[in-house]
Amino acid sequence: MTSLTRIALNPHNPAVRADLADVDSLHKTLMRLAPDHNSPTPRAAAGLLFRTESGPDPTLLVQTAHTPDLTALPADYGTARTIDLTPLLHSLTLGRTVRYRITAAPTVARSAGNPNRHPVTGKRRGKITHLTGDDAITWWQTRTQTVGLQPITVSGLPKPFPRTRVTRTSPHFILTQFDGIARITDTTLLTHALTTGIGRAKSYGAGLLSLALT
Missing domain, CATH: 3.30.70.1200 (Crispr-associated protein; domain 1)
Known part of the structure; x- marks a missing residue:
């Protein structure tokens, strides 16, 4: 459960x-x-x-x-x-609109051969680059399509990384909170995203997708 x-x-x-x-x-x-x-x-x-x-x-x-x-x-x-959350998961249907919220850590792996490109491949190629502002919103708009959502509206706000103690081995992530309305396009992908999280930094307060049915 x-x-x-x-x-x-x-x-x-x-x-x-x-x-x-x-x-x-x-x-x-x-x-x-x-x-x-x-x-x-x-x-x-x-x-x-x-x-x-x-x-x-x-x-x-x-x-x-x-x-x-x-x-x-x-x-x-x-x-x-x-x-x-079982009733919510069972109520997901194709075409239904939902309100969403997620704090995520948008990143891309830039190809070492072409640093001007920003391929969102999910593979660890080249240098991991943190995204902010419009680049972060573009990352989320692209990512939603892989988790069973079609964004209708998107707003993105920078979120402070939930950490004040920093050590030499501390990870660093730039977090963004995304809110908006989306349409469900794939219930299987969406259920998986809801139960397993999205993106990096899940141990650091990122990746939890919340939905409210409209």
């Missing part, structure tokens, strides 16, 4: 402050929600995707492949509510 949990965080809790300051710490906290997995890719096995939501109060959206164990969260971490 794919589940979505909304956690209204307690900003006075030391564990919450630590997690919001360091996404590695946040990732470790959220992995506690999932059953133990004997897997070389525990995040993917747990189906863990998450993002921070903008607003006056800090909020987390957390998606898991199973019902989360909310007792595993630190004491007084926040107020959590979990819903089953």
Whole structure:
């Protein structure tokens, strides 16, 4: 059962402050929600995707492949509510319009032989380049076609990378929040994208696609 949990965080809790300051710490906290997995890719096995939501109060959206164990969260971490996404997944039909939101890490692998091109191949060729602004929106418009959506409207806002502690081995991503309306073109591709995430940086608060039926 794919589940979505909304956690209204307690900003006075030391564990919450630590997690919001360091996404590695946040990732470790959220992995506690999932059953133990004997897997070389525990995040993917747990189906863990998450993002921070903008607003006056800090909020987390957390998606898991199973019902989360909310007792595993630190004491007084926040107020959590979990819903089953199965009805939403079953209601997806061709041609239906939906509202969407995703925080993603748009990138392309530029070919070393032609640095002026921006092929979105999904293959690690050449240098990984982070995209912003209109380039990021173009990336999302192209990507939607591979996940069963046809964008009707798109807005993109830069999102701060959810990390303040930086080390020599820290990954770096430029995040963009995309919102808009789209039409469903392939329910199989869309279901896969919803349950597995889109793009890079899934361990760092990117890739969770949310839909609202219109």
